[in-house]
Amino acid sequence: MFSLDLLFEALIFGILLGGFYAAVSMGLSVSFGLLDVPNVAHPAVMVLGSYITYLVATLGLDPILSGIVLMPVFFFVGVLLYRFYYETFERRGTEAGVRGLAFFFGIAFIIEIGLVLAFGADQRSVAAEYIGTSLELGDYRIPYRMLMAFTVAIVLTVGLALYLSKTFTGRAIKAVAQDEPALRLMGANPVRIKQWAFGIATAVSVVAGAMLIVVGPVEPSMDRVYIGRTFCVVVLAGLGSMTGTLVAGLILGIAESIVLMFFGASWAPAVAFGLLLLVLGVRPQGLFGR
Amino acid sequence: MKFWIGAVVFLAIALGISLSPVNEYFFFAAYVVLTAVVLATAWNILGGYAGYVNFGPPAFIGVGAYTAVVLFKAIGAPLAVQIVAGAAMGGLLGLGVGLLTLRLRGIFFAIATVAVVFIMETLAINWRYVGGATGLQLQRPEVMVPFTSYTRMLFATMAILAVVSVAVARYVQDSWIGRGLRALRDSEEAAEANGVPTLKLKLFACVISGALLAAGGAPMPMYLSFIEPASTFNLAYTISSLGGSIIGGMSHWGGPIVGALILSTLQQVITVTISGEVNVLIVGVLLVLFVVLAPEGVLGLFKRWLKPSSK
Numbered sequence: 001m002f003s004l005d006l007l008f009e010a011l012i013f014g015i016l017l018g019g020f021y022a023a024v025s026m027g028l029s030v031s032f033g034l035l036d037v038p039n040v041a042h043p044a045v046m047v048l049g050s051y052i053t054y055l056v057a058t059l060g061l062d063p064i065l066s067g068i069v070l071m072p073v074f075f076f077v078g079v080l081l082y083r084f085y086y087e088t089f090e091r092r093g094t095e096a097g098v099r100g101l102a103f104f105f106g107i108a109f110i111i112e113i114g115l116v117l118a119f120g121a122d123q124r125s126v127a128a129e130y131i132g133t134s135l136e137l138g139d140y141r142i143p144y145r146m147l148m149a150f151t152v153a154i155v156l157t158v159g160l161a162l163y164l165s166k167t168f169t170g171r172a173i174k175a176v177a178q179d180e181p182a183l184r185l186m187g188a189n190p191v192r193i194k195q196w197a198f199g200i201a202t203a204v205s206v207v208a209g210a211m212l213i214v215v216g217p218v219e220p221s222m223d224r225v226y227i228g229r230t231f232c233v234v235v236l237a238g239l240g241s242m243t244g245t246l247v248a249g250l251i252l253g254i255a256e257s258i259v260l261m262f263f264g265a266s267w268a269p270a271v272a273f274g275l276l277l278l279v280l281g282v283r284p285q286g287l288f289g290r
Numbered sequence: 291m292k293f294w295i296g297a298v299v300f301l302a303i304a305l306g307i308s309l310s311p312v313n314e315y316f317f318f319a320a321y322v323v324l325t326a327v328v329l330a331t332a333w334n335i336l337g338g339y340a341g342y343v344n345f346g347p348p349a350f351i352g353v354g355a356y357t358a359v360v361l362f363k364a365i366g367a368p369l370a371v372q373i374v375a376g377a378a379m380g381g382l383l384g385l386g387v388g389l390l391t392l393r394l395r396g397i398f399f400a401i402a403t404v405a406v407v408f409i410m411e412t413l414a415i416n417w418r419y420v421g422g423a424t425g426l427q428l429q430r431p432e433v434m435v436p437f438t439s440y441t442r443m444l445f446a447t448m449a450i451l452a453v454v455s456v457a458v459a460r461y462v463q464d465s466w467i468g469r470g471l472r473a474l475r476d477s478e479e480a481a482e483a484n485g486v487p488t489l490k491l492k493l494f495a496c497v498i499s500g501a502l503l504a505a506g507g508a509p510m511p512m513y514l515s516f517i518e519p520a521s522t523f524n525l526a527y528t529i530s531s532l533g534g535s536i537i538g539g540m541s542h543w544g545g546p547i548v549g550a551l552i553l554s555t556l557q558q559v560i561t562v563t564i565s566g567e568v569n570v571l572i573v574g575v576l577l578v579l580f581v582v583l584a585p586e587g588v589l590g591l592f593k594r595w596l597k598p599s600s601k
Binding site: 088102106114227 | 338
């Protein structure tokens with residue numbers, strides 16, 4: 001049944017969802033978009049972040065705050081992970097393609113099954129004041145949890161965009177993405193910069209994980225469908241563009257929300273993957289490609 | 291010639307066992323092991339020779355399985371017809387994926403194949419005729435003459451499929467096709483510049499690999515007497531086909547056989563003794579370990595062990 005009212009509702013929900021999708025893709029936008037690391041484990045790391053957030057939050061801390069508190073830990077994990085990836089694959093050169101991908105795919109599976117073994121396959125959720133309540137605007141009800149996720153998403157996106165364009169290290173990260181040999185010739189160490197950037201990407205993922213568990217219950221296998229969503233957003237954005245990531249997130253959110261509203265939940269997961277295939281087939285450089 | 295004698299001996303032994311009074315459980319487990327050999331061998335044609343990482347084996351397996359189910363439900367097609375038709379559909383899907391991803395390499399190709407898995411799964415979930423999300427229970431037909439049970443027949447069938455897929459992989463590897471694929475793996479531009487028809491070869495590898503993956507998946511509904519989207523389009527198949535290939539060694543057709551035999555036998559043992567979750571975990575752990583410590587796989591380790599002085 002088509003009606004303007006429904007469409008409007010789908011649009012509002014889509015924008016909120018889109019901001020959230022942009023935020024969960026932000027880490028990948030740095031690690032894959034800027035650093036060219038085939039980080040297919042990104043969604044799995046994020047779900048891991050959700051579960052650790054869950055653990056911290058059960059101690060009584062606010063979930064979003066828990067995510068922020070966990071950032072240094074994940075930063076450090078990210079630094080180590082990149083260092084390891086660099087030593088074993090990037091330095092060896094040529095044949096790294098297949099094996100680097102297999103490496104991250106294996107890591108994703110280990111995280112997923114590790115979570116199943118540790119927490120069981122059931123869904124987990126957290127409690128907070130903004131979960132389960134809604135803002136009522138006339139006929140429309142907007143869940144506070146979506147508003148919260150949207151707000152954090154915008155702060156994260158703007159913060160990261162500013163960091164990359166205004167600070168010295170941020171610009172260095174962009175420089176590494178543009179021309180690594182040139183940076184090496186200038187006497188800078190690209191590996192250290194990439195290590196730092198990958199740490200930031202991973203730290204951002206835990207906040208994304210915290211938002212994931214605020215928006216809805218999580219389960220260990222959730223990373224699979226988020227492979228589609230995050231890569232769709234990053235590729236559609238054009239690799240490494242932060243504003244592009246926000247725009248692409250909104251496009252995906254609105255598209256998914258409309259399909260959800262008019263075709264039903266069983267078609268919704270295919271939207272991200274369909275859009276991803278479409279972009280890869282028609283315009284692989286994305287909207288704001290470098 | 292040696293290869294064909296080996297193949298005939300293997301098939302004779304497989305047929306002999308399937309007609310002997312061995313415990314039924316053996317066939318139940320051996321079927322899974324042989325399927326793993328088919329899948330890893332098929333994956334390696336595109337992934338190992340051409341260097342295109344296909345994360346989409348579940349899509350091909352699913353297409354094979356669902357084609358088999360549709361034919362079985364509609365006209366009661368026999369197993370052989372189901373497999374051939376499944377392979378044909380898998381080849382078509384391979385062609386489609388290949389055409390769609392002509393310009394994509396590396397991770398972009400890999401991610402596109404993940405997308406294909408989820409799109410196929412969504413289609414299956416929304417397709418009422420084959421049971422939608424809840425799936426479909428299947429009544430196995432009468433077993434064919436020399437066999438005493440359906441599982442034994444499936445085991446013998448999968449043994450034939452394993453020989454066929456290894457023979458195809460071996461042919462591809464040793465012919466000009468394999469040389470062309472290796473050339474385009476090392477450098478697509480250089481290969482193209484030297485007159486290698488990279489586009490055609492890539493499409494060919496997609497079709498062959500896809501057809502064999504689908505053939506490996508086609509007998510599955512009959513094996514389980516059941517089909518359902520979530521377990522059919524499960525990314526666990528990706529990690530086992532890619533894992534078998536990488537752990538065994540990607541440069542030779544023998545690699546995926548060795549890798550798949552090791553992995554799936556280990557998995558069978560773990561499933562029985564520990565749990566179903568741990569058996570997927572072990573594949574992930576082994577995959578990461580091999581990729582990091584022994585990038586040339588078991589075959590590479592073996593070669594190094596034979597020639598310790600080469601370094």
